[in-house]
Amino acid sequence: MADPTTYRPAPGTIPTDPGVYKFRDEHGRVIYVGKAKNLRSRLTSYFADLASLHPRTRQMVTTAASVEWTVVGTEVEALQLEYNWIKEFDPRFNVRYRDDKTYPMLAVTLNEEYPRLFVYRGPRRKGVRYFGPYSHAWAIRETVDLLTRVFPARTCSAGVFKRHRQIDRPCLLGYIDKCAAPCIGRVSAAEHREIVEDFCDFLAGRTDQMIRRMERDMTAAAEELDFERAARLRDDIGAMRRAMEKQAVVLGDGTTADVVALAGDELEVSVQVFHVRDGRVRGQRGWVVERSDNGTDADVVGDFVTQFYGAQVDFDATVDVGEHRAHGESVPREVLVPELPENAAELEEFLSRLRGSRVRLRVPQRGDKKALFDTVVRNAAEALAQHKLKRAGDLTTRSAALTELQEALMLDQAPLRIECVDISHVQGTDVVASLVVFEDGLPRKSDYRHYSIRQAAGDGHSDDVASIAEVTRRRFLRHKADRDAPPPVSGEVGAEPETPSQPRKFAYPPNLFVVDGGAPQVHAAAAVLDELGVTDVAVIGLAKRLEEVWVPGEDDPMILPRSSQALFLLQRVRDEAHRFAITFHRSKRSKRMTESVLDGIPGLGKTRRTALVTHFGSVARLREASLEEIARVPGIGLTTARAVQTALGGGSAPATPEEATPAEAVSGAETPEKTEVSVVSGDAGRGVDD
Known part of the structure; x- marks a missing residue:
């Protein structure tokens, strides 16, 4: 446990300007990133009496071995730099708003010649329009299944699309009229794009005008005695109305907003977000996180807004604001919160730059928005109660296990x-x-x-x-x-340290x-x-x-x-x-078996190779077997057995089994294969080269 006084900077050397600071441990790893309107005032608070600090803050300052800071011009720049550093260094003591899952969205690839509809999880990409997030992927598929009879847009992958274009034959969806089949030229690229744009307009909320137009077309078809087309339009209208019923209208003015509510105690806080698009609740998300320091609800709101919206839109201050508009669709025009943070004006400017247009932070006071906000608050309180019930036993068990290990092994710390x-x-x-x-x-x-x-x-x-x-x-x-x-080379006071690369x-x-x-x-x-x-x-x-x-x-x-x-x-x-x-x-053994030395033996096909490996269990045992034992395997004759033994022995086999001594039978055995030096990453897909 480090003593904070050993790395405490002299108070007079800390600037009073806005900035961002980083605490590093003894290995140079960034463990906490924070921002401050006044760096001197904020950093000095970390070096107060340890007994007066919040337990999480006390653990952080005793784990750290150094502190450094970077001065910026405004609080908005501090917000942006803080988010970028949290994303880059992933500090262990920063409160992180992360789900145990990623929420699905409906993606429309408008950047392709033939746009595609599909369920998507992950970061947003330029040129792709997103709808959601939704709570479940099946909700997206059900909606798409209903609407493709009205808007027969392409839903297949690039590989399937290319294959059917080559064979000049549509897939099943093309045969049942749930796809316009642009792969075989049934519609042109321009006609297919028009279908996709109508689909996007429907999901964006422009539904009444579209339904009225289809009703007029249905009436006209009936008057012309084209009853088949009129019946098809009737069914399409019904499908569109069923899709609309799945998303109840909660705000009659067509509001596009995110409603953020909190419920918590002294240790933890539950955060719930309802995504309202064009007056409809399109999705819901929730987190339960530790309350940092003794932060108020306003502090929680400020941290959440920065991390949540920054993670959805990668902000680059060098890019023109207008270029963020395509990526900023996930930032709504309005964010309803329980309490305005102290830096509300800076947060509004930060969100406006992410969206590319004006964004407002508001506290709902009355009407439909206040009623919806109260609903979100009840959901947040319920999520916190469920979290405590679920985690109480597990958290207690893990804490008890770590304490028992510390005591049994006489360790300095858990x-x-x-x-x-x-x-x-x-x-x-x-x-x-x-x-x-x-x-x-x-x-x-x-x-x-x-x-x-x-x-x-x-x-x-x-x-x-x-x-x-x-x-x-x-x-x-x-x-x-x-x-x-x-250690990293530090510049003058207030300068960002020059680090060739961050610690792994x-x-x-x-x-x-x-x-x-x-x-x-x-x-x-x-x-x-x-x-x-x-x-x-x-x-x-x-x-x-x-x-x-x-x-x-x-x-x-x-x-x-x-x-x-x-x-x-x-x-x-x-x-x-x-x-x-x-x-x-198993994966390595399977690869070795497919590339076995048996592959090159004349007269030994796949069936015989499988029979040999199944009978002996491994190539190593096969190599030690005698010529007679190999020949007794079903399907393997004496000639083939001699070829196998020759290949595995590295030299010519004796003419008859009697002439082969046990030593000669294995004299040519390979030495253990040199394994390529490698370290392969774990389940998350990362690797370390040692």
């Missing part, structure tokens, strides 16, 4: 970050390792890593102890390199390093840490048979009670590492 290593192989082949990360008792899949083991034993069997040592060395060599790297997230060291195994594996990992000079990481091993906890230097294992929450947490970590290693090993 192991908030735990890493675990597991080795996977089949009789020494395709040896791989996994490293999983748990933070605060929960898996952090973005930091998971795969390792391909470089070394292998000469007898064809894996040495798990050596593999554990290799993975430990490779993981902490990365940590040691980052730790020993020269995986460079963050664990509090506890767990290996899957007993005393030999633990001692191997501990020896590597001693060799590298890493003294601030505790090492233990968890043996599978009796779930014994092994500690370096101890002759006997530690036995935790079966009902212990600490043991349950260690088992979860170990089992997750095992699952992750098995998954990678």
Whole structure:
């Protein structure tokens, strides 16, 4: 635990201008980003008596090792820079408004020659029009299914569209008139775009005029005795009205706004947002986050507005304001909030620049908007109550597990970050390792890593102890390199430090390093840490048979009670590492099997190769088999068996089985294959090259 007085800047050196500040830990990692109207006043508050600070703030300042700041011209610039840095550095102590899921939207690719309708999740792209967000993807598909009979726009992917254009035949939707089939030229590009634009106009709320026009066409068709067309128009009108009924009108004036409501206590706050477009509630989103410091509802509103809308529209101050309009459709003309933040004017300017037109922050006082706001408040209170019921047991359990681990292992602090290593192989082949990360008792899949083991034993069997040592060395060599790297070069007071690149997230060291195994594996990992000079990481091993906890230097294992929450947490970590290693090993083995040395053997087709591998279980066992054993496999004759043995042995096989000695049969066996040096990313798709 660091002492804040060791890095506290002299009060006279801190400017009184607006700016953004960053706290870094001892490894140079940014752990908190904040903005201030007066940097000196704000930063001085962090170095008050620790007992008077909010627990989260106290933990942040004792974790930090340095503080730096950047002076800007206005509070709006501070807002923009703060958001950009939060997005870039992902500080662990900043309150983050993140869902446990991404909300679906209906996307219309107006930037293509033949626009397409599809369900989309993710960041917004230029030239694509979005409707939503919706609470469920099925709601979008149901709406599209209803409306494509009226607006038969393309919904297929680029690959399907190209394939049907080549075969000059429409898909099923084209045959049942739910697609205008532009792929075969049934309509031109201009006609198809007109269909898509009518679809967008309908979803944008211009429905009454469209329905009246279709009713006139239906009446005219009936008068002309074209009853088939009149019936089709009647059905289309019914489909459009059913689609409209799914989105009830709540604001009769066609308001486009986001309604933000809060409900919370001293520790947590629930944030709910209703997205109202053209008077209809199109979507709902919610978060429950920790209340930072002793912040008021106004502070929560300010932080939420900055992060939520900044994340939807990547603001670039160097781009002309008008160019943000296409991306700024997610920012409504009006944001209704429970309380105006202190910097409401700056926030309005910030949102206006994101949207490309005027945006207002308002507190609803009366009428329909106040009634809708009260509904959102009730939803926020209900979400907070459900969150407490759901998380109470889980949060208590995880806290108890971490505390028990700290006490049992006599650690200085609770192991908030735990890493675990597991080795996977089949009789020494395709040896791989996994490293999983748990933070605060929960898996952090973005930091998971795969390792391909470089070394292998000469007898064809894996040495798990050596593999554990290799993975430990490779993981902490990365940590040691980052730790020993020269600190960022700081300029003059108020200047942004010159950093060639930000520290990698995986460079963050664990509090506890767990290996899957007993005393030999633990001692191997501990020896590597001693060799590298890493003294601030505790090492233990968890043996599978009796779930014994092994500690370096101890002759006997530690036995935790079966009902212990600490043991349950260690088992979860170990089992997750095992699952992750098995998954990678299977994928690597499958690839090796498809590229097996058996592929090049004359007379050995796919069926025979499968029969051989199924019979012997692996190429390694096949290589050790005698000529007679290979020939006994169904479908494999003596000639083919001799060819297989020759290919696997690396030389010519003897003429008859009797002439082949056991030593000669395996004399040409390959040495263990050198595995390419690589570290493959975990579930989140990121990789670290060590």
